[in-house]
Amino acid sequence: MEVLMSVVIGLLFTIGTYLLLTRTLLRIILGTSLLSHGAHLLLITMAGLKTGAPPILNEGVTEYVDPLPQALILTSIVISFGVTSFFLVLAYRAYKELGTDDMDRLRGNDHE
Amino acid sequence: MKINDVILQTITKAVSFIILAFSIFIFLAGHNNPGGGFIGGLITASAFVLLYLAFDMEFIKSVIPIDYIKLTALGLLIAVLTGVGSFIFGQPFLSHTFGYFDLPLLGEKTELATAVIFDLGVYFTVVGITMTIILTIGEDQS
């Protein structure tokens, strides 16, 4: 299972990086969200998958899954949810103001 | 162009309240089972979004007159103040406790936890933030 997950994480990182390097702003945002999914999966895989029961105190259960990565991943998902939505709004505003979503045309060294 | 959305509107009238009730159930279930403020908040927000989709934006604004930014702030305030509450009892920040009480209607030995108040803050914050984000883009008319 861990090996399969590693492959998935690798794929997510690959596709995310590819999308980051494209020129359209929307694709870049998709790329960042794919990358963050990769990072979150990595976080949960690193702690070991399916090593016991869900980490809620119950009678007759001795083996629990490590609860910490789940707390971490939740925090991290919330943060990336907030940042991604901010980035989307920002990109939308920028598109309306600047009239383009092409990163090549957003380059600029004129320093108004 | 006027879209005929009678079906959507009729269904929304019924479904949105089911979603809202479900979101409160999920919110309260969060103590010992999957659920909690974050997911409950998201489900509530999805009910609101459905309303906004089915009806006119101005109409919904008059029905649900909530300033979502203030709702976010209120939620944050509740969450942070729950943490500060532990100062009064000389405990470290964000310490939580729980106890069993006999309440009318809810039955004997009902478990009440201070963590629920914190979760209520999370719930308000998530509803507020999600709606703010969606409406910010949605309000744009052009």
Add this chain to the structure above:
Amino acid sequence: MSNFIILPILIPILTGILLVFFRTKITLQKWLSVIALILNTLNAGYLIYIVNQKGIQTLEIGGWKPPFGIVFVADMFALLLVFTTNIIAIFCLWYAFKTIGKGRESYFFYPFFQFLIAGVSGSFLTGDIFNLFVFFEVMLISSYVLIVLGGRKIQLRESIKYVLVNIVSSILFVSSVAFLYGITGTLNIADLSVKVTQLGLNGPLLVVAFLFLIVFSLKAALFVYFWLPGSYSAPPAAIAAIFSALLTKVGIYAIIRTFSIIFYQEPQITHQFIAWIAALTMILGVIGAVAYNNVKQILAYNVITSVGFIVFGFAVFSKDALEGVIFYLIHDMNIKALLFLAGGALITIAGSSQLKDMGGFIKKHALLGWILFITALALAGIPPLSGFIGKLLILKGALAANSITFYWFTGIALLSSLLVLYSVTKIFMNAFWKEPNTNVESNGNIKGILAPCIVLLLFSVILGVGAEWLYPFVEKAAAPLMDPSIYIDAVLKE
């Protein structure tokens, strides 16, 4: 008692939330935010007093014992930086009152300013590496909002790049935390130090250490600084000042914390590498500062040079050098805020940030001219001012290291100081001593915005003259960095 440790984070967050409710009452917002920062400063002062008396204090959030729960650790190093942060924030806020404008004020400038301070203080005080990530994000999200507030074209364009770079580095941060957790099974900084020492810093752990270095370098603008000049020149002066004073410093703080307490075991690999990139940063930064003829660009490249210098001091990793680093960090926060505020005033007068559009301001604005000149001297480290003692200690430490590379790097550091002085005096010469430029009428109004600059300048003098008085505190701050066991014992209470 120990709940006082959370207050530097809690006060700004609570104030920020309250300010959202008073969206239209801007005068009230101003008063509340200043009062909160003053309270915060007093609290930081009290904490410094306590830590000076009783040693490192910790707070276990929710009563969960380390290494399982999140701890906040108030050691002298963190507290000195929190204290400086709050003082500088007060003056940047004062400057913002006069300059920031109605539009930004009604779009939550003051709440996000408070959240920024909370994020910065939290990053300094936390004793948990994932919590560090969370506070980084609090700080960064506030900074995203502040940088784009106002929505001018250049701001939108530059903030996209700023946000993108930071998102990518945050993702790297989460990944490196994941690897670290997978290898060691803990995230508490003190506990990590113990575990990493047991396992030995080699193989995968070394890779993780370098991943962390990349992440923090991106935040601190160490070597990978390409995002900095653009994004720091987009927002108005008050915001640029607080960014340059605080944000890169938090990155530097994170480098110092992780590489002195967690990954300190193999200095000949890690610290040597850090020294190399720090030296490169100094060179490249100073080239930028000398080459540009635009005030904003010159100031931004100055930030990069000083990042290089501070991190070089850290890489030397001796008692003298670390004390120098702490002195210089405090000085640099102060002086960079001052530099950007004074630069902002200059741009207000000239109505442009190009040096060619300026000239002859000495007649009308002599005070600003001399503020800028003295700031330049402080930047270069001329004795009575604050930069001197930090620079002296870092260079003393570097020369004592007795290695050919460090001799070279010391030479680079000295040369870069000289060129920094040149780059700022270039602004002074062009704007104030050059023949008046007939095309430009100096019609910008800077009435009242020089007062915060003067007070910051006074601080610089006090820091320089009072170095003797400050020294015991700095010595206490540097001790856990040289000997992590002090920190570990205080946190894990073994």
